Amino acid sequence: MTPAEPVIAVSGLCKAFSGKVALDEVSMELRAGEVHCLAGENGAGKSTVIRILTGAIRRDSGEYVVDGRPLPVSLTPAATRAAGIGAVYQELSLLPHLSAAENLLMGRLPSRGGVLDRGRLREQARARLDRVGLGGLDPSTVVSELPAATRQLVEVAKVLGDEPRVIIFDEPTTALSGSEAESLLRRISALRDAGVAVLYVSHRLEEMFEIGDRVTVLRDGAVTRSAEMVEFTEDTLIAAMVGRDVEELYPRGTSAGNEGAALLRVRGLRPRGGGHAVDLDVRAGEVLGVAGLLGAGRSELLRGIFGADPPESGTVEVDGKRVPPGRPADSVRAGIGLLSEDRKELGLLPELSIRENVSVASLRGIGRRGLLSARRESGAVDEVLDGMRLRAGSYDAPVSTLSGGNQQKVLIARWLVSDVRVLLFDEPTKGVDVGAKAELYTLIGDLAARGFAIVVVSSYLPELLGLADRILVLRAGAAVGEVPAAEATEEGLLRLASTGVPEGENGAA
Ligand SMILES: Nc1ncnc2c1ncn2[C@@H]1O[C@H](COP(=O)(O)OP(=O)(O)OP(=O)(O)O)[C@@H](O)[C@H]1O
Ligand SMILES: [Mg+2]
Structure with a gap:
């Protein structure tokens, strides 16, 4: 030829x-x-x-x-x-x-x-x-x-x-x-x-x-x-x-080390299937990044905190109150939301509309408070969806008609309109386009500014460096270090994630 x-x-x-x-x-x-x-x-x-x-x-x-x-x-x-x-x-x-x-x-x-x-x-x-x-x-x-x-x-x-x-x-x-x-x-x-x-x-x-x-x-x-x-x-x-210029991708400056007690406090958490005990604290207004190589136990950690997989041991507290382990429904009630890496698992409901798929997580919240009117609810949903530049003819269309990346945005929107105060994101920008990424980063920054405690797992280091205040590095199921994002570099994080040894030290220790 x-x-x-x-x-x-x-x-x-x-x-x-x-x-x-x-x-x-x-x-x-x-x-x-x-x-x-x-x-x-x-x-x-x-x-x-x-x-x-x-x-x-x-x-x-x-x-x-x-x-x-x-x-x-x-x-x-x-x-x-x-x-x-x-x-x-x-x-x-x-x-x-x-x-x-x-x-x-x-x-x-x-x-x-x-x-x-x-x-x-x-x-x-x-x-x-x-x-x-x-x-x-x-x-x-x-x-x-x-x-x-x-x-x-x-x-x-x-x-x-x-x-x-x-x-x-x-x-x-x-x-x-x-x-x-x-x-x-x-x-x-x-x-x-x-x-x-x-x-x-x-x-x-x-x-x-x-x-x-x-x-x-x-x-x-x-x-x-x-x-x-x-x-x-x-x-x-x-x-x-x-068709337009994307403004700065990571708009958020790192927050000024917000003092105060941890909103999310995790002690001695050993996720299911072994691993080591991990401690972490995230204050209101903070974004904790979690880095690590494939198989380092990042998703397992988030799933353990949320109770999607019951942990072997350890405690999770939100605002000083113990969260019963291993039950996602209790975690949500306690104010924790998880966006899992596997879109299909935490389930879009394909036959429901885009708007319904977003409001599903907050329905309980409405019932409990009994105050939020359906109109206000749908206003809040639309506002979040608008902010995500969702490519959809109408929010009443079935969610199954959306492209892969737009379905991901719907899952994120679901947690954003719900009642939680602690958000765990596992690879939130997986499959999301560059314009929407910029907006998602802004959104996460805004949520932090509004007092959410946020944990973001990402394999994409520039994203962690741009988003997080501190970065926790996992290796083989253990926390091997925590670095302020302002002092971290891609090389340093990679080294820590792959060898467990921080820069400037040698492996002999
Ligand atoms: N089965 C379907 N029914 C109705 N609309 C659909 C269907 N499949 C795709 N679409 C629409 O066609 C358009 C193109 O979708 P497509 O999946 O090709 O996008 P994409 O470029 O692959 O996006 P992504 O980066 O999110 O994967 C979108 O508006 C989508 O909503
Ligand atoms: Mg596609």
Whole structure:
């Protein structure tokens, strides 16, 4: 194939969902040996393009050409797979109750005399896991027991198993820690160098600059710019995405070390599944950041505080009052809210409207106080939603019609309108676009200023440095240090998170 020949060419793609335009005349080309990034805000249409390319949904009109051959409008995922197109989706497609091996070889399980050949299944699964650096994983592990990042890599291994010539990644690094993301990016570069055509979607600009050869920017379903990556700077790329300049990303100065008693006080908390006892205090008005590598126990700590998983031991107090351990409902009553990393778990109710999904958490509050009128409630909900720049036609639309990032915003909004005073955020900006991130940071800053005590877990260190007053670093389930954000650096935090030893000291101690 000559380099001038695109593997995939789409032109004039249009798609509407019940009358609302999601894609408006989108054209782009994917070439062998090139990483093509697709950028845009939440709801811009990125996943819709991908779902059309993979045959998951039908285009309304437009051309879709693979290797010079036009594809019909009625496509199936099987047909696009046969054409050499593989995709790693934003919402993972693994079946949680099956083993990694069974997921990897689904549809082509090796058999001997009609009986599943377990030995070969293991062997073939091993080979696939090896390709994504998971050589050490036992292929018989059930997927639901794997951490999010490992699941993501298993998903990649599954797609690579088809030997695709085109691989599409829809936000593959959102669940990964910094070093995990780095190694995935290196794998993607290697695929590119081996002649694969890659389509890459991420909200992390630095990733696009790291691996992108070309970028197409969508805004409200239409292409605003498509050019070689080197023609962009971060600022011009953001401007093309949001159609305005994003003011300073981290607007908040660190608070002046607010004196006073802790609003959230945690003592000797050992989350379920071992780990060490962790103490922490967060005063009203403070943001405590929690850093650590994948598997350091950050989510487990938050889940233990909230009682989503009953802790082995330890106490949690809000405003001096003991919170009964291990019962989320009691935690909420005591004033603690958790935004978990796994969106699906704390449950959007897909058949309810956007507005109803937000007010769900505060319903109890209304009942108890009996004062807040439904009108005022919905006013408060709308105000929070407006502040999050939610891409939605109407707040009465079903929440299931929102894009992935916009659903995340709804979950955050839910806690913001509720009665809690302590907010635990696990990776709050996962999958959230750059414009909304800036607004979310402002919101978190405002909440702190209003007297909330906030704990933010994030794998994205610039975010912790910009948001938090203090940063607690976890390593292998233990707190290895706490640093004032003003004195912390990315390098220092990384060193502490990976070695447990602060800067300036040596490991011999
Ligand atoms: N099944 C659906 N029903 C109705 N509307 C939909 C459906 N799927 C997508 N949309 C709408 O199409 C538009 C584009 O959504 P899409 O998921 O492609 O956005 P995205 O760019 O991937 O955003 P994100 O960064 O949040 O993942 C949005 O307005 C979304 O609400
Ligand atoms: Mg999407």
